[in-house]
Amino acid sequence: MGTFYKYYSSKEEIFYEVYQAENEVAKRKIVTQVDTNQSPKETIKQFITTIIQTSKQSPILAEWYQNTEVSQLIRDYDKNEDDWQNSFVYSFLVKNVQRWQEIGEFRQDIDMETTLALFNSLVVVDNHKEEMRANNYPHVLELLADMIVDGLSVKE
Template sequence: MEDKKVDIFNCGKELFSEKGFKDTNVSDITKRAKIAVGTFYNYYESKEKLFIEIYLKENENLKRSIMGSIDLDGDPLQVVKEAITLNLNGMNSNPILKEWYNRELFSKLEKEFYQEGGIVGIYDLMNSSTAELIRKWKAEKKIRNDLDDGLILSLFNSVPYIEIHKEEIGVCNFPQVTDYLVEFIMKGLTEFQK
């Protein structure tokens, strides 16, 4: 039975990547998985639930890749800038993760997204690694010791959210806004010693 769920997941992932969420329907997924439509509903309540599960897994894989590819012993400003840049590039290059910027879709899926662990699920891996890094930086006196680790995590986690509003910010200014925001956060965390 688990094999059918894996098949549905993999076929859904392929189709969402090829056609996008909106243009993929349950019958497309079941045809590719070679199962009956009713069988799909034994495993997933809806196309939305399947998409959220795939989205969360793709995002987890991206975060794991990012944390494994950056030099965590580098300058804190450069480490954070690199992590955020890799995250934004990864989101934009993955057709499933790119759906995050489809406002129509995510306004529809937002409730389910949060019910399925949404932001908590996405950031668990990154937060545990980042929390460890924050403790290391504090011990090495590279960042402020007077701020709660959770607050610092929230500052880092807030940066990717501004991309949802890049049209309001101004697409032409958006990359610089992101860079400066990261720089200002990190200067606020590091320049206290100067």
């Protein structure tokens, strides 16, 4: 075990590295499973549902999803808060938001930065799910996502 500490300063750092690797595999899987030929609302709903299901299926990601202390540890170890902008999830959102704007399904008076900030607010809410004390948290997250998509959608 001493050899590990030659490369890592703690068990927490080892867990974080394993978590990061598992998280990248999960993100790749998630973006390939979502059917983007659906409406924006259905695409985002499937996207969030797939994230939650994938997080629960992986023992490492389930710890992040269900354990407040582990969630905090991961946030503490995240050295670069802008790493999410280089992720598959971020690329998926950018590509689809651009497409939805181009085909007239999303409002064009809201810029990309603001649109992505709205979706990123779901991550912020997720990081504080235990404070919400909601027994039906996945449903609450889905409703928030629906409301964001409704607000971004062009009204006919």
